Amino acid sequence: MLSLIVFIPLVASLVLLFVDKDNRPLIRMVSLGAAGLSFLLSIGLLLVFDKTNPGMQFECAISWVPLLNIQYHVGVDGISLLLLVLTTFLSGIAILYSMKQEKGFRNFLALMLALEAGTLGVFVALDTILFYAFWELMLVPTYFLIGLWGEGRRVYATTKFVLFTLVGSLLMLVAIVGVTVVHFKATGTLTFDIQTLVHTHIDSASQTWMFLCFFLAFAIKVPVFPFHSWLPHTYVACPIPTLIILTGAMSKTGAYGFLRFCLPMFPEAVAEMGLVIGAAAATGIVYGAWIAVAQKDLKALVAYSSISHLGFITLGIFALNNVGVEGSVLQMVNHGIIAAALFIIVGILEEKTGSRNLNDIRGLGKSMPVLYGMFMLVTLAALGLPGLNGFVGEFLILMGVWTSHLLSDLSTIFVLMAGLAIVFASIYMLYMFQGSMQETTLKDPKDLKDIDRTEFGLLLPACVLIVFIGLFPKPFIDRVSLSVDTLLTVEKTVNVHAGEDKDHH
């Protein structure tokens, strides 16, 4: 079932290449069908998932490269499950949004589906090489989607994005091999299985460089300050449907990497460098928010606000306690929903008015009352209004940071920095909302129509989730808490010096 969810989009993407590129109805059917099916299956998975089981579920392992014992091994725990569903959900919305695409309709959708498959694969892979393959699979479609369908300095942006990410992923590949080698030395068995490798004890010097290699790959993907400089260029150049997946799902692969690899595999390195990483994350929170306050281009504004919100997620993870990590996982879902909705709104505004610059648009609320209401709700969630979903995550993260042992030296300062960013968030989000929707119009409002059914349909699920998670976050947290427990309490049973497996220990 898990494999179906991942491979349906991938197969559909390949099928599309054999479809006549002018046959829009068929293309539409294949792409929507694949994304929809994948989404429904993931919902089914969510329903049958056993939240009392702390381990991996729906596992499937097939030998892939027997020579090196590389396996096609997939499975989900609570964390990957939530992110899996988030990805299929956002991809469905992104594909629905792509239906407006004029130029290169078929290829665009094929690449979008490939991107979805890559992202899904990252969340389910339990073999490091498989993880790496999916990780790279995400990159290729993104490169073309931005390079060919983007806007502005798209080639510069996409090249920058790809180079940045490639540097990170190559380092990661080195570390992947490194971890396996350490395990091999200790046990004599060659394996790339993540669940086996996490129990390997790695000496602290090796931990440091391997951790840094992994960390860099993930920190670039998230991105964590100061590795964020690809983000504004890329987000601004990126077409909106791609951006939905990029910000909503792909940025979470980095944070997921922290959880799946960095925390369980390299505890000593995490303990050593956690404070520095926390400081970088907290700086990013304030930095992104501060720059967002000065933005006039709505896409850039949301891009910088994303840097700030993703900083929250990283900070919560490196609080290294249940509340903080669970808050971070929830916040990944929240940010995915909110940022996607914001970019859809920006796309709608640009399409309707021909501009997304705050100097050119004003007072749209009068002729678009429905969008006004939805935009307001999303704005409030984005600025972290208590009672809506954004705040739940932020509150749990701050609670985690405040009580964190790892960050205890600076936790007060981090929380204050986050508090400052929350104040800034209210400023830039209100600039965005009030600036575009309120006051009197510049243009004749008769030209403007309110959003249609499709656009309403694109935003409605996000709005519902914003309210629901705010009212009742328990089901979401419940599904991840045992998995988080498992991650935070990994025992190192395989010791290199003893040279034997101490499983019975």
Place this chain on the structure above:
Amino acid sequence: MFSYAWLILFLPLLGFIGLSWFGDKIPKKQAGYAGCGTVGLSFLVTLSVLSDLLALEPEKRLGHVETLYQWVSSGSFKLDLAILVDPLSVFMFLIVTGVGFLIHVYSLEYMKDDPEYSRFFAYLNLFIFSMLLLVAAADFFFLIVGWAFVGLASYLLIGFWKEKTSAVLAARKAFVMNVIGDVGMVIAALMIYQTFGSISYMEVFSAAPGQFRPNDDTMVMITLLLLVGAFAKSAQIPLHTWLPDAMEGPTPVSALIHAATMVTAGVYLIARCHVLYELAPYTMYFIAGIGAITAVFAGSMGMVQYDIKRVIAYSTMSQLGYMFLAVGIGVFSFGMFHLMTHAFFKALLFLSAGSVIHGLNGEQDIRKMGGLRFSMPVTHITFLVGAVCLAGVPLTSGFFSKEAIIMSSWHSEMGNFVFWGLAVLTAGMTGFYIFRVYFYTFFGQSRSPEVHPHESPIIMAAPLMILAFFALVMGFAAHWVDQFLGPVFGVAVHHYEDAMLETLAVCAGLGGILVAGIVYMTSTDRLEFAKQALAPVYDLLFNKYYVDEIYDFLIVKPVRAIGAFFEQKVEKEGIDLVVDEVGSQVHEVSRGISFWQSGNIRTYALNMVVGMVTILLFVVFF
């Protein structure tokens, strides 16, 4: 046994949801009735809860926690969605739903020409729900949720006329200021969780006295952080500048949110957390000091404003100062009592002012009013009632509640002559500024003869008369309020008798009225002369002590400048440049391979694919 108290919250919430979805599909009138109906029913349920509560022994009235469901459970942090029913929350329910209902009814007429009538009632219902959540919450988390939601409702209603730039700006200012307060409260909640391992009132309040000695650093820190929220919401120095601007909203909003209920949330918070505050006497002195200073500060600004609503807004700030003074010196139930009487007479004043504005087709400048006592007799009387209550004329409600505070500010354990002096000075100013408005508005000749003022219809006048009645007589409920709230605060407060001090305070109020009468009822020469003589002081007051300008210079401008610096210098010329530089170095190295620099997207794509395939092949056939 009080689980049905949830109804009090659900009804207005239902009103909000219903009106926002279907509000524009049903006739205007019905939308208005629906909006009033939910709050009216909520008031009736409150009465029923009250009678059930009174049926219990006084000591059994405390701590009824009604849980709806478990909200979250993460690690050791567990939290239920629950409300706390006790005399303090029921006391607040009564004020919020009672005064709220009257203001809803008044709005039926006041807003009748507005095209977004149903949206207005939806927002008002949202406000009532949020305020009820704030006072009903059984823990600090939902307190913060309610706290933020009233801020949201206030934001929506200040900016209700969303096409007016000044309203949009005022709304944003109010929102941002309140977010500052929210952040303070969030950090306080984090500290409370760390200290007590829980954020529910019952556990925190029962653990605190055993765990801490008075003035323990932790207690002082927590109480001060909570205070940031209280000051922001209740417009105390230095977070007060949003309140006068909030008058951009429709007048019923000013009456409901910015006078009777929301702005008193800070006082409620301190009263609710009195256990913590009693463990932090330093914070208490600080509260009393800020309260007393705000009272004088706001009162002085109110003496020179010309916008009728702004004068009353400054008066609200000033009266809130009294309440903070009261809770600061530990006489919590006097603070709550003044909160109640103030809710009646200030709502009355605002609604009467609204009636005047309505009658004059939107005019708010008192210099353009005059002689309205004949054309608007009902409004004249109700405004006068509000004014005498506010000025503390003997036997009105304001007299009893204010006297109690002024007396305690001298005689109570924490009182001293400075607090007392500031309180009495404020009383004098209060008499002056409110009767200045009164004389300007209702006496003399009409100053804009082209306008023909008319008395407001019965649906507006009736709430005025009801409020006027309560404003006059509620003073006699002082004893009952003490007894009712007594169990919450532990000990009953002591009523001090001191004929001389009492006389002095009353004289201050009456003196203020007299001066206003002399200056504004006799020739205008005297007014001009006074203005000339006091020009520097007058300018300072009229410009609100230049606080807005100071904030702009000290905070807003630097924030902008640093933001621009980050974007231009750090981002574009710093990080980005470094990255590009590294990139171009790589290009330099690979210059020999010319197709790398072809700039052709297809070539790049080809490179990518070739690279990818190579890597994959490498991986697979290692």
